[in-house]
Structures are given as C-alpha cells and as structure tokens.
Amino acid sequence: MNEITVDEIAVGVSTGGSATMRAVRWAAERASTLGSTLRLVHVIDEAPADREGAEATSGETPGAADGRSRECLDEAAAVVADVDPGIETVTTLERGNAVDVFERISAEASMLVVGSDWHDGRRASRRRVLSLRIAAVSQTAVAVIPDLEPxxxxxxxxxxxxxxxxxxALAFAADEAERLGExxxxxxxWDVVAMVGGEYGYGAPxxxxxxxxxxxxxxxxxxxxPVVAAHPGLEVQRVVVAGDPVNDLTEAAIEARLLVVGSHGRGALARFLLGSVSQGVLADLVAPTVVLR
Structure with missing residues (x-):
C-alpha cells in the first residue's frame, strides 16, 4: 500500500452523485494552489449493503464491483486533470469499513475532503451520515462539500x-481568506440565557x-x-450577536465561499463525537465547511 505524506489531500470518491465530483474539484483546486498531492480514495465496503454508509455491492461479483469502482476513480481523476493536469494524483481502491479507512488515512493526510448531497432541509441520506462520522473520527481537518453552486x-x-x-479555526480561516482573496x-x-445561568430574570443576577x-x-x-497583526491587508468583518451559534453561523454562511469551525469533541467518546456547533452546521450544510480538531 502506498504511504501517505503530510502534504497530501485525501478525497473520498463514492459512486454516483454530483456532490462527490464537486468535492473532487474543490480538493483539486486547493491542491493546485498549495502544490499538494491528491489521493482519490474509493472504499468498497463488503459488509451487507443495508448497513449505514456501505456501498451497495449486493448482487455484484467482486470483479464487477472493482470495475465500477475503478470507473468512479477514473471519472474523479478526469475532473482533477480538468482543474490542473500537473497535480500529482494517486488513486486508491480500499476494502473495509469507510469510517475506519478514513480514520487511518487521516493520521497522515493534511486534509480529508468528502462530499455530501443532503442540504436545504432534505432528509439525511446515508452518505450524509457517513460524512458526519468521518468528520468525528478524523485526526486532521475535514472539508465537507455540499452539492451547491459555488x-x-x-x-x-x-x-x-x-x-x-x-x-x-480562526488562524486557518484567516489563511484561507488571504489565499482566496476573500x-x-x-x-x-452568545446566549443571554446561558450567560446568566439559565434563569434570566428569575433569581439569576x-x-x-x-x-x-x-x-x-x-x-x-x-x-x-493576532490574526489582524499577521494579516494586515486582510478585510475582516466582525459579527457579534446574541443567539444560537449554529443558527447564526448557518445564516452568516448561506452565501459564503467557505465556513470554518473548530470541534470541541473531547473526552472518552471524542473519537465518535463532534462538538455541538460543528455537528449542527454539518447537519444543516449551507456552504463548503471545514471542521478542525
């Protein structure tokens, strides 16, 4: 198996769905700018097809499943070449549980990129749930890309x-804003009720x-x-609002090029959980979103 380098961006490539190819294009544009290697990863989950996050392989021979997967990787590689034919690209066909595979990859990649095609209030699909689970276990930054026109x-x-x-998250976002010219x-x-102990006006100070x-x-x-000092030419807009962080971030990002959040998942279950804000914005995805641990 090829080793993964720290300057490599790994992209989850699933069969079907335009969100996957949007994710590939997003990752390719980033790799082209940063000079990163791009790894296109497709996982054949050989568990029963009704298991959450599994690729449907029921009724297919191993050869047919491999062929379909290779076609998917070839399509993704063509998207990368369309962005920048000079990007060093590696394609990888893996077998096993997708969450476990991407957790392993995340230990050495600089970023994971996955697509999600559930947005605008539509019911969660298995792919959407899978992207949340990958973000929860990742040891590196995860970008979740919706099927939205940028x-x-x-x-x-x-x-x-x-x-x-x-x-x-702020340091990462400032670097991205400067790089993108945004x-x-x-x-x-902030939440008024939380600030005064949850009983505002009734016994609380x-x-x-x-x-x-x-x-x-x-x-x-x-x-x-420190961000302003490090990026003196960067345009910075400040928004301070009393409300719910998930709703306020989602509203601010509806027309944004990128949303960045830090994850507060911690403790014994940190491997399986995101913080409430990062979980919330991924559950109502309105823009390409990067989650950082």
Whole structure:
C-alpha cells in the first residue's frame, strides 16, 4: 500500500452523485494552489449493503464491483486533470469499513475532503451520515462539500468563541481568506440565557444586555488581535450577536465561499463525537465547511 505524506489531500470518491465530483474539484483546486498531492480514495465496503454508509455491492461479483469502482476513480481523476493536469494524483481502491479507512488515512493526510448531497432541509441520506462520522473520527481537518453552486459566493466565515479550538479555526480561516482573496467574516454568537445561568430574570443576577454585548465584543477583538497583526491587508468583518451559534453561523454562511469551525469533541467518546456547533452546521450544510480538531 502506498504511504501517505503530510502534504497530501485525501478525497473520498463514492459512486454516483454530483456532490462527490464537486468535492473532487474543490480538493483539486486547493491542491493546485498549495502544490499538494491528491489521493482519490474509493472504499468498497463488503459488509451487507443495508448497513449505514456501505456501498451497495449486493448482487455484484467482486470483479464487477472493482470495475465500477475503478470507473468512479477514473471519472474523479478526469475532473482533477480538468482543474490542473500537473497535480500529482494517486488513486486508491480500499476494502473495509469507510469510517475506519478514513480514520487511518487521516493520521497522515493534511486534509480529508468528502462530499455530501443532503442540504436545504432534505432528509439525511446515508452518505450524509457517513460524512458526519468521518468528520468525528478524523485526526486532521475535514472539508465537507455540499452539492451547491459555488459561483457568486463571497467570504470565509469562521465561528469564534475564545477557545483553543476556535483560535485554531480562526488562524486557518484567516489563511484561507488571504489565499482566496476573500474577506474574513468572524462570527461570535452568545446566549443571554446561558450567560446568566439559565434563569434570566428569575433569581439569576441581572446583567445589562449592553454590558454583556460589550464583553462579548471584547472576546472577539482579543481573538482577532493576532490574526489582524499577521494579516494586515486582510478585510475582516466582525459579527457579534446574541443567539444560537449554529443558527447564526448557518445564516452568516448561506452565501459564503467557505465556513470554518473548530470541534470541541473531547473526552472518552471524542473519537465518535463532534462538538455541538460543528455537528449542527454539518447537519444543516449551507456552504463548503471545514471542521478542525
């Protein structure tokens, strides 16, 4: 099996669905700019086809399944060549559980990219659930690409809450915004009820909303200070809003080129869980979204 290098972007290539090829194109454009190697990965899950995330191979001989998979990889390679024929591209056909395969790959890849074709309030498909599970187990950044037209979108949106994970996401988003020539849209969303202990107005300390707003704005400014210093020419838009972080980030990203969030998944179940915000934005995918651990 070929080794994976740290400057390699790995892309999940599944059979059927335009979201997969959008993901391949997105990854190819990134690889072309960064000079990264691109690995196109297709996983044949030989478990029963009704298992969540499994490729449907029931009724096919191993040879037929391999042939269909190779055709899918060839189609993806053609998309890469259309973006930039100079990209070093490797195709890999794997067997096993897709989540396990991508978890292993994530230990050495610089980024995983997967497609998701569930958006605009439609019911979750198995592929959508699979992308969430891959994001949860990944040891590297994961980009989940929806089947949405990218033309006319503007800005890199990032969620900021002052945490270490948020700082990591903010630094990544600023680099991406500068690379893409886009404004950075930093969103800090805070919950009044949570800030006063969940019983606002009924026994909890009365804190003026204006004072809270100023304090929350200061959190955003503190987080942004090193980013502004490192990227002096970058356009930065600040959004401080009292509300639900998932809803506010989703609203800010509806017309964005990219959404970036840090994951707060941690503890004994961290391998299987994302933080509530990253889980929420992936469950209502409105833009290409990168989740960072």
């Amino acid at each position: 033309v006319g979108r503007r800005g890199v949106v990032v969620g900021v809450d002052g945490s270490h994970a948020s700082d990591h 404004p950075l849209i930093a969103v800090h969303s 009365l804190i003026a909303t204006d004072d809270l707003a100023r304090a929350e704005a200061e959190i955003l400014e503190t987080a942004l200070a």
